[in-house]
Amino acid sequence: MRAARLTAPGMLELVDIPVPTAGPGEVLLAVGAVGACHSDLHILDAPAGGFPIPTTLGHEIAGRVEKLGPGVTGWAPGEPAAVYGIIGCGHCRACLRGLENQCRTVPVGGVGLSRDGGLADYVVVPASRLLKIGDLEVTQAAPLTDAGLTPYHAIELTRPALRPGTCCVVIGIGGLGHMAVQILAATTAVTIIAVDTSDEALALATRTGAHHTVRADQNAVDEIRRLVGPRPGGADVVLDFVGVDPTLEISRSVISAGGHLMLVGLGGGTLTMQPGAGVVPVPLEVSVRIPFWGTRAELKEVIALAQRGLIQAEVQTFPLTDVVEAYDKLRRGEIHGRAVLVP
Numbered sequence: 001m002r003a004a005r006l007t008a009p010g011m012l013e014l015v016d017i018p019v020p021t022a023g024p025g026e027v028l029l030a031v032g033a034v035g036a037c038h039s040d041l042h043i044l045d046a047p048a049g050g051f052p053i054p055t056t057l058g059h060e061i062a063g064r065v066e067k068l069g070p071g072v073t074g075w076a077p078g079e080p081a082a083v084y085g086i087i088g089c090g091h092c093r094a095c096l097r098g099l100e101n102q103c104r105t106v107p108v109g110g111v112g113l114s115r116d117g118g119l120a121d122y123v124v125v126p127a128s129r130l131l132k133i134g135d136l137e138v139t140q141a142a143p144l145t146d147a148g149l150t151p152y153h154a155i156e157l158t159r160p161a162l163r164p165g166t167c168c169v170v171i172g173i174g175g176l177g178h179m180a181v182q183i184l185a186a187t188t189a190v191t192i193i194a195v196d197t198s199d200e201a202l203a204l205a206t207r208t209g210a211h212h213t214v215r216a217d218q219n220a221v222d223e224i225r226r227l228v229g230p231r232p233g234g235a236d237v238v239l240d241f242v243g244v245d246p247t248l249e250i251s252r253s254v255i256s257a258g259g260h261l262m263l264v265g266l267g268g269g270t271l272t273m274q275p276g277a278g279v280v281p282v283p284l285e286v287s288v289r290i291p292f293w294g295t296r297a298e299l300k301e302v303i304a305l306a307q308r309g310l311i312q313a314e315v316q317t318f319p320l321t322d323v324v325e326a327y328d329k330l331r332r333g334e335i336h337g338r339a340v341l342v343p
Ligand SMILES: [Zn+2]
Pocket: 037, 038, 039, 040, 059, 146
């Protein structure tokens, strides 16, 4: 079968490998669609020793059950499914609470991360990672598992602050950001302010439910302040899906006292905090969180939102043979919404 593999640091190659076999408790899935995630670029860019090599990438997966490994019940061949990508240890305090995204034992373990992923014709996953998707299109279901789940989890963490009439700033209207806008529009009555450098991304934000759009340039903070009012007020929640120095600067400059800064994007920027400094760069009572992916229960809720037609991923599909080109486009910022590979 074909598989897009990390074969050396920085090297993504479409190669031919044997179809894997489902072991006890596992399922062989015929891959229907796989989302291309920015995290894959971080994996590609990681120095030697960072991730297992060779590994098939792809952690946003949906497809059909092909074969059941020994002992698997509750699934039948041909059944459509989405894959919850995280594989925690299953035994630590966090895993026992269903918070495998903050497992205390396995750092970022999962399908397409610590074991072979879905950028291939077939993938083997533990049956416990599969969720039913009914008649949802696989090209829709795949992005839900990360591009949908990650913002949903971040929004869930701040839901008590997202009261009717409050303001939420969403920075970075890419694969995750455009889903965040829709989840906010579908599940809250907050004012949604979308921020991005690209006109196309801002148009996508408007189409998907943002009330205001702001271009991420040197006037962005003033523009957002015009909408959210002066300090010590401001945005009740900021979701930063980029995480570079300029977006972190916008985030801390527009957050309200007591607000919630949710730093989702892994852009490598630095957030400066100086408690007690003469000019406090981060307002008092602000909480900062670095949410990661989400839980299985939350993924079920995200799938339910999509099945109701309340959220829909904007996807650009590519055949698996164009996998290298798709990731190059993602790197160059030429993907609007989510790139989805279709084996
Ligand atoms: Zn991802």
